[in-house]
Amino acid sequence: MGNEAQTPLEQIKSLLGAKGWSEDAAKLEPRLVEGRGLYKGNSPLLAMPANTEEVSNVMRIAFSNEIGVVPQGGNTGLVGGGVPNGEIIISLERMNKIESADPINMSMTLEAGCILAKAQEAATKVGAYFPLSLGAEGSCQIGGNLSTNAGGVHVLRYGNARDLVLGLEVVLADGRIWNGLKSLRKDNSGYDLKHLFIGSEGTLGIITRATLKLFPAPKSSVTALCGCASFEDALDIFLHTRSIMGERLSACEVMDSFAIELAAKHIDGCGNPFGDSHNVYVLLEATSADPNANIKSDFEKILSSALEKNMADDIVISQNEKQRNNLWRLREAIPEAQKKEGGSIKHDISVPISRVPEFISRASELVKKEIPGVRPVPFGHMGDGNIHFNLTQPISADKQEYLSEWGRINALVHALAVEMGGSFSAEHGIGILKTGDMTNFKSTTEIALMRALKKSLDANGTLNPGKVLPKDG
Numbered sequence: 014m015g016n017e018a019q020t021p022l023e024q025i026k027s028l029l030g031a032k033g034w035s036e037d038a039a040k041l042e043p044r045l046v047e048g049r050g051l052y053k054g055n056s057p058l059l060a061m062p063a064n065t066e067e068v069s070n071v072m073r074i075a076f077s078n079e080i081g082v083v084p085q086g087g088n089t090g091l092v093g094g095g096v097p098n099g100e101i102i103i104s105l106e107r108m109n110k111i112e113s114a115d116p117i118n119m120s121m122t123l124e125a126g127c128i129l130a131k132a133q134e135a136a137t138k139v140g141a142y143f144p145l146s147l148g149a150e151g152s153c154q155i156g157g158n159l160s161t162n163a164g165g166v167h168v169l170r171y172g173n174a175r176d177l178v179l180g181l182e183v184v185l186a187d188g189r190i191w192n193g194l195k196s197l198r199k200d201n202s203g204y205d206l207k208h209l210f211i212g213s214e215g216t217l218g219i220i221t222r223a224t225l226k227l228f229p230a231p232k233s234s235v236t237a238l239c240g241c242a243s244f245e246d247a248l249d250i251f252l253h254t255r256s257i258m259g260e261r262l263s264a265c266e267v268m269d270s271f272a273i274e275l276a277a278k279h280i281d282g283c284g285n286p287f288g289d290s291h292n293v294y295v296l297l298e299a300t301s302a303d304p305n306a307n308i309k310s311d312f313e314k315i316l317s318s319a320l321e322k323n324m325a326d327d328i329v330i331s332q333n334e335k336q337r338n339n340l341w342r343l344r345e346a347i348p349e350a351q352k353k354e355g356g357s358i359k360h361d362i363s364v365p366i367s368r369v370p371e372f373i374s375r376a377s378e379l380v381k382k383e384i385p386g387v388r389p390v391p392f393g394h395m396g397d398g399n400i401h402f403n404l405t406q407p408i409s410a411d412k413q414e415y416l417s418e419w420g421r422i423n424a425l426v427h428a429l430a431v432e433m434g435g436s437f438s439a440e441h442g443i444g445i446l447k448t449g450d451m452t453n454f455k456s457t458t459e460i461a462l463m464r465a466l467k468k469s470l471d472a473n474g475t476l477n478p479g480k481v482l483p484k485d486g
Contacts, residue, residue, distance in 0.1 A: 021078040022058055025101070028070050033107070035059045044085060044102055047093050049359070051419075052445060056083070056097040063107045065182060065190060065221045071103060072219070072475070073188030081478045084215035086157025087128070089149035091359070092444030094161065094214045094480050105156055108221065114139045119227040120179055120196040125156025125220045132225070141227035144171040144263075148345050156220045162212035164440030166344075169396030170263040171228065173440070174211065181207045182222035186471035196224045209466070214442050215477040217470045231263075231300035235309040236337040237316055239325040240291030244269075244370035244391075247295045249324045250316075251366075251395050257315050258299050261308065265396035266296040266344050267369075272392045275350035275405075276343050283346050286329045286339070295325075295395065296344050298337075347392050351405060356412040357390070358419050360402040360426050364435035369398055372433055376402055376426055383425065384418060386410070399439040402426060420449075427454065443481045452483040 019027065026034045035041065036058055046053045060082075062068045075082045081100030088095050105126035114121045116139040123132060129150040136143040147153060147165045157163075159181070163174045171177065180195040193207055210218045239250055244267065251265045270292050276283040297316075301308045312330065319325045331337040351357045364372045377389045386407030393400040404422065406415040427437035427450055437450045451460065463482060467474075 021074050021080055022101075024074050025058065025060055025071055028074075029060060029062060029067060033061050033063060033067065035061070041102075044088055044095075044104070045097065047096050047444075048089060048091055052093040052096045054096040054098045056100060056102045058101045060101055060103045061107050062103070062105070065108075065184060068103065068105070068108075068184045068219055068221055069188045069190050071101075071188075072184055072186060075101060076187045076473055076475045079473050079475065082475055083477050084156070084160070084219045086126070086154035086160070087149065087152040089153045090157065090161060090444060091361075091441045092438075092446040094442055094444030094477070095157075096445065098479060100478060103219065105154065105219075105221065109154075111135045112222075114141065114227070115196070116141050116227070118196055119229075120224055121227055122194060122196070122222065122224045123155060124222050125154065125159070127155045129153050129155060129158060136227050137230065139227075140230055142230040143177070143225060143227055145174055145177060148348065155223055155225075159211050159220050159223060160213060160215050161442045162440070164394070164397070164399060166264045166266060166394065168394060168399070168440075169265055170260060175208065177226045178207055178211060178223060179226055180224040181210060181220055183210050183218040183220055185218050186473065186475045190221075191218070194222055194224050209470075212442070214444065214481050216467060216481050217476065219476070229302035232302055232304035233306050233308045234298065234300040234337070235312045236296070236298045236331040236340050237312060238286060238329045238340050238343070239295040239297065239316065239319065240287050240289075240327040241293050241295060241325045242291070244293055244373050246324050247293045247395060248366070248370055249322075250295050250297075250319050253319055253322070253324060254297055254299075254315055255396075258311070261299045261301055262297065262396070263300045264296070264298040266393065267395040267400075268294045268296070268344060268347065268392040269373075269390065270294070271388060271405075272347045272350075272390050273343060275354055275390065276346040279350040279353040280342075280346040282339070283343055283350075285343075287327050289327070291326055294343075296340060344392070347390070348401075351390060351403060354405050356406040356410070356415045358404040358416065358422050360404075360423065360430075361399070361439050361441040362402060362427065362430040362435055362437060363397070363399045363439035364430055364433045366395070366398040368433050368435075369395060369400060372430065372435070373400065373402070375433075376429055379425060379429060380404055380422060383422060384415075398435070423450075424453070445480060448479075448481065448483045451481070
């Protein structure tokens with residue numbers, strides 16, 4: 014029987030071989046939902062190509078038959094961007110090789126299914142450093158990190174995922190392969206095509222391989238937690254430290270007292286390192302590639318002066334790796350701790366750094382007026398203005414009734430962020446969750462340009478349908 018007699022799904026299964034696909038419900042089930050449980054979809058087939066050519070062939074079949082395809086990495090996204098709605102799922106989990114790590118050119122080439130933590134380890138093995146760091150780094154994949162332009166805790170010094178990319182290989186919607194795997198720092202030879210695909214959430218092409226920037230490995234570091242009275246003081250601590258430490262300051266995270274309280278209450282191994290509670294906590298980390306740098310001594314002097322200037326009320330400075338890890342654990346435990354406290358309405362916003370305290374104050378007042386008893390949990394990346402303004406349900410509230418307010422409260426908080434010169438999506442992306450916000454907060458010109466770009470690269474709407482762009486009409 015000829016190939017033309019097969020259905021499109023049968024053609025895909027034939028070309029991928031027995032190891033390259035699955036219809037097993039148990040294997041599909043965890044790939045049909047996103048981490049917060051907001052969305053659950055369905056899919057007839059999980060495709061797991063072994064190389065770029067197989068990805069290309071799958072896309073040729075899907076495109077010519079107008080079958081939707083949802084590219085999915087580690088499925089750690091938080092906006093429904095990887096949830097299928099009847100489309101085929103294409104996973105690059107078998108394409109996980111690290112092809113090279115070059116400490117001279119300070120670059121690394123790998124397949125898009127490589128787990129982020131494995132990429133970090135590969136850089137370390139050659140005496141270099143790959144700085145992208147996320148809570149999900151043990152399961153998220155490089156392709157997903159790039160397609161969502163992931164942020165994380167080191168944006169302050171190294172930038173978003175977009176800033177860490179030298180070159181890409183991408184399979185387009187119709188199956189064509191664009192090979193832009195250059196490791197050049199300078200290439201002014203026309204449109205920089207890689208940036209079309211970084212942050213496009215799999216709607217314009219499927220990233221199959223990437224060449225990434227590496228950096229000199231930190232040889233000395235110091236981490237500190239400051240307790241202070243207000244977010245205004247937290248901003249002053251950051252500005253004071255940055256002005257002296259410069260690029261050595263690699264992270265600045267901020268958390269309110271309730272966030273720390275939740276972590277200590279619900280997560281084993283978390284505890285407030287101070288004798289007294291403080292209204293706001295600032296987590297700072299500085300690093301240097303110089304093993305002889307007096308970075309700890311410099312840090313201690315800077316933070317001592319912050320105490321003298323009444324920016325901080327108390328400070329703990331890590332003396333070893335265990336203490337450093339304990340301080341970071343407080344910050345990293347917050348999302349999981351929130352789940353254990355009940356329903357949580359989430360926001361991933363950014364505002365200019367100078368307006369972070371104002372935003373938190375105004376947004377807290379706004380939501381408390383709308384939902385009496387709601388408990389704000391503001392935390393996140395003070396150093397780049399990205400705040401996760403999450404709202405834990407009132408103590409006596411019904412969880413589902415509370416969560417039904419998600420859309421209404423999002424609209425109010427996002428409007429405030431935009432009014433203050435910010436964004437309604439800082440690092441989590443758009444997915445399904447925020448397509449309505451695109452209509453509300455993006456200009457008609459912006460949306461028209463994005464639609465034109467989508468149409469030119471994916472005329473049949475094959476790639477990740479219903480994500481990022483709002484519906485027509």
